[in-house]
Amino acid sequence: MRLIKKAANGLWLLSLVAVLTACGGNNENEAGSLNEGKDTISISGSTSVGPLAEKLAFNYEENQDVNIEINQIGSSAGITNAISGVSEIGMSSRDLKPEEKESGLDETVIAYDGIVVVVHPSNKVDNLTTEQVKQIFTGKITNWKQLGGDDKEIVVVSREDGSGSRDAFQEIVGYTSGELVKSSIIASGNGNIKTTVATNEHAIGFISFEYIDESISTVKINGVEATAENVLRQKYSLSRPFLFVYKKDHLTDAGQQFIDYILSPEGQAIVSETGAISLH
Amino acid sequence: MASLPIENQTTNNRKSNKKKYFLENVSSKVFLFCALLSVFSLLLIIGFVFYKGSHPFIAEGYSFIDFIFGTDWVPSEDQFGIFPMIVASVYATIGALIIGVPVGLFTAIFLSELAPKSMAKIISPAVQLLAGIPSVLYGVFGLAIIVPFLQNNLGLAKGQSLLAVILVLAIMMLPTIVTVAETAIRAVPKTYREGSLALGASEIGTIFKVVVPAAKSGIMAAIVLGLGRAIGETMAVILVAGNSLIIPTSLTDSMRPLTTNIALEMGYAFGTHQEMLFATGIVLFSFILLLNFVLAKISSRGGN
Numbered sequence: 001m002r003l004i005k006k007a008a009n010g011l012w013l014l015s016l017v018a019v020l021t022a023c024g025g026n027n028e029n030e031a032g033s034l035n036e037g038k039d040t041i042s043i044s045g046s047t048s049v050g051p052l053a054e055k056l057a058f059n060y061e062e063n064q065d066v067n068i069e070i071n072q073i074g075s076s077a078g079i080t081n082a083i084s085g086v087s088e089i090g091m092s093s094r095d096l097k098p099e100e101k102e103s104g105l106d107e108t109v110i111a112y113d114g115i116v117v118v119v120h121p122s123n124k125v126d127n128l129t130t131e132q133v134k135q136i137f138t139g140k141i142t143n144w145k146q147l148g149g150d151d152k153e154i155v156v157v158s159r160e161d162g163s164g165s166r167d168a169f170q171e172i173v174g175y176t177s178g179e180l181v182k183s184s185i186i187a188s189g190n191g192n193i194k195t196t197v198a199t200n201e202h203a204i205g206f207i208s209f210e211y212i213d214e215s216i217s218t219v220k221i222n223g224v225e226a227t228a229e230n231v232l233r234q235k236y237s238l239s240r241p242f243l244f245v246y247k248k249d250h251l252t253d254a255g256q257q258f259i260d261y262i263l264s265p266e267g268q269a270i271v272s273e274t275g276a277i278s279l280h
Numbered sequence: 281m282a283s284l285p286i287e288n289q290t291t292n293n294r295k296s297n298k299k300k301y302f303l304e305n306v307s308s309k310v311f312l313f314c315a316l317l318s319v320f321s322l323l324l325i326i327g328f329v330f331y332k333g334s335h336p337f338i339a340e341g342y343s344f345i346d347f348i349f350g351t352d353w354v355p356s357e358d359q360f361g362i363f364p365m366i367v368a369s370v371y372a373t374i375g376a377l378i379i380g381v382p383v384g385l386f387t388a389i390f391l392s393e394l395a396p397k398s399m400a401k402i403i404s405p406a407v408q409l410l411a412g413i414p415s416v417l418y419g420v421f422g423l424a425i426i427v428p429f430l431q432n433n434l435g436l437a438k439g440q441s442l443l444a445v446i447l448v449l450a451i452m453m454l455p456t457i458v459t460v461a462e463t464a465i466r467a468v469p470k471t472y473r474e475g476s477l478a479l480g481a482s483e484i485g486t487i488f489k490v491v492v493p494a495a496k497s498g499i500m501a502a503i504v505l506g507l508g509r510a511i512g513e514t515m516a517v518i519l520v521a522g523n524s525l526i527i528p529t530s531l532t533d534s535m536r537p538l539t540t541n542i543a544l545e546m547g548y549a550f551g552t553h554q555e556m557l558f559a560t561g562i563v564l565f566s567f568i569l570l571l572n573f574v575l576a577k578i579s580s581r582g583g584n
Contacts, residue, residue, distance in 0.1 A: 074548040153437040160523075161355045162548025178354045185440055185534055186523035188544055199428060202437040 039254035044071035045078020045091030075164030092243040093164035112277040116226040118216040125149040127220040139181030156184035157205035168240040210275040333558035355553040368535035375446035384457030392465040411455030419519035422448040440522030443531040453506035464498020514539035
């Protein structure tokens with residue numbers, strides 16, 4: 001009995017010590033980050049702007065004594081966070097809606113992005129008009145044969161309702177969420193659409209320029225290739241702004257400096273590196 | 281004078297008793313606190329989901345009937361109908377039961393009645409390990425293996441379908457059904473089997489005519505638990521369902537169950553859209569509650 005008691009006591013002690021050291025460790029860590037006195041800029045929003053913001057932040061943090069936290073949670077959620085003050089800056093890949101503007105948000109365009117229509121690499125169709133894209137996504141054209149391709153049923157892949165990419169795409173192409181063909185596959189995120197299209201010969205979807213690679217093939221719109229130059233020359237129609245949105249009174253000096261950095265030639269050089277389209 | 285040490289002793293005893301009772305009291309309070317914590321979490325979750333989810337119907341004038349029976353879900357155009365998703369959830373769950381229950385039940389029977397010890401030693405841990413695999417891995421497996429397999433072999437335009445969901449869910453519910461049913465079958469007294477065998481019944485005949493009926497309530501519980509697992513599964517389903525907003529009319533249609541709707545859109549939703557996703561949660565919750573009542577009924581009957 002005694003032995004068991006001793007053992008039990010020992011265990012108690014051990015676990016106590018473990019808990020205490022764990023707490024101690026945490027405290028030290030917290031103290032450590034506080035002591036450095038770094039400013040923290042919290043940014044959240046669009047999964048399309050996210051990769052670009054990550055890269056900008058990474059380069060910015062190398063030279064500045066600042067800590068940038070980026071959460072990719074979607075445009076709408078990021079804008080909501082910027083309004084409520086949960087995040088200092090929200091990232092959006094679509095224009096602000098009227099009710100969002102009313103809540104006193106300021107916006108800065110940090111780059112432009114093109115949306116590209118993608119199909120399986122084996123697909124022979126390489127050019128579509130905006131009207132054809134609309135008819136495909138609203139279910140009026142249902143076979144690749146009608147577009148000069150193989151006799152195959154078209155499988156439409158779209159983003160989920162609320163996604164900034166989807167809002168922008170629908171707005172430019174000219175159809176509404178209600179008109180989207182009901183049997184379309186709904187995938188969350190650019191990467192997910194890419195994988196779905198890359199593994200299905202029937203599929204057609206849309207993604208940001210940044211996500212283009214060999215696994216899918218891109219489609220020209222109205223005969224114009226999806227390239228950055230064509231977006232800046234305003235020839236390519238499927239493009240949209242990347243926005244940083246914030247409330248003036250929530251924006252710290254550190255936040256303002258980060259935005260200034262992005263708009264500087266150095267920042268814009270990184271923008272073009274990531275596949276987004278720089279302002280210059 | 282002589283009585284003093286005795287008094288001392290009794291006060292000492294009292295002291296140590298007090299200390300003991302104090303410790304006893306404190307520990308029972310700690311345990312009570314832990315127990316209340318789960319009740320508290322449950323109430324908090326129910327309260328939060330119901331508060332958020334009922335708001336559009338109470339304060340914003342949306343009709344709950346339209347919500348349940350509406351066939352259009354277009355949040356950006358203020359249309360919230362989850363009927364296709366309810367149908368999808370029900371179809372997927374029933375389909376998974378049709379495949380999962382026989383396989384799971386036969387596995388349980390094999391493990392408890394027929395399997396040689398050496399073989400049970402391999403199969404049992406394998407089944408239990410299956411329960412421990414994170415559900416997203418089932419989804420990845422479904423997306424990488426089952427979806428292309430269906431697409432290529434059935435000549436479909438897309439493999440994301442009701443059938444793919446059913447197959448994934450059937451595999452996922454196996455461990456639940458097998459372990460619970462196995463325990464129930466093992467609990468059937470040996471005398472039943474011996475009696476039946478002594479009367480000249482065959483081994484298989486004994487199993488199906490005597491053992492399984494005797495373990496009926498336990499097996500029913502296994503099925504209901506499996507059902508709960510299937511209807512609540514999200515991550516695996518989101519990858520293989522296709523998430524289309526149609527009422528599935530064939531096994532090869534892509535569809536969107538209730539769970540998937542919440543997980544897919546919660547990240548982007550705000551305002552009424554978000555509240556409607558909570559309302560979807562209420563419907564899902566009602567299904568789970570219903571299942572739990574059925575389960576409670578079954579186990580209480582089993583007890584009698």
